[in-house]
Amino acid sequence: MSTTPAVPGSTALAPEIAARLKRTDDGLLPAVAQQYDTGEVLMLGWMDDEALHRTLTTGRCTYWSRSRREYWVKGDTSGHVQRVVSVALDCDGDTLLVKVDQSGAACHTGDRTCFDADVLPLA
């Protein structure tokens, strides 16, 4: 098991992509997962260079778990896989948008998305 994200340059991520990434102090970028056809925002995960490399090359979303400090492939435990449709880097190079085809629930609670349960009151 890994305990720290991969050091930039230590993975097989294409150098021309790695050079454009602006990472947090922990070496990570937030990655927004969106259902490609309905537009639902499903969840937000975190990727380091290696997780992004795996996401781009395996067709399955791979994230870095900040709490467990290891890579996880979405759906490996739950069966609720995310097939990768496209990956875009934002204008600042510090956020990823991953369009996916989500099988079943994206949220560990069983909800379709991680944002279904707690809508905050507007004043």
Added chain:
Amino acid sequence: MSTTPAVPGSTALAPEIAARLKRTDDGLLPAVAQQYDTGEVLMLGWMDDEALHRTLTTGRCTYWSRSRREYWVKGDTSGHVQRVVSVALDCDGDTLLVKVDQSGAACHTGDRTCFDADVLPLA
């Protein structure tokens, strides 16, 4: 100008909301801005307790700028305002999804979204 995010509890954010937030070490949560009707993911910004409070109570999206270290109301400079439609907290309490009505371009480059220009190649 503020130079650090507001300390939790020092703002008027409702305590029952503040108690559910899981912040980064910098006191922030990533906030995904999504066009409420088309589903477009427009941008990702950062909010501390005070920025969230202002977003919930003013009807306009307010973010914390990590680079400038100050609050900014989307559209105050560009005119490209984000009217707040709804705000949801995710299952882990560490990410916000803000559905908005975006006037014009969300991206400072003039693109509609911050994710339009740099689609990464899949292997």
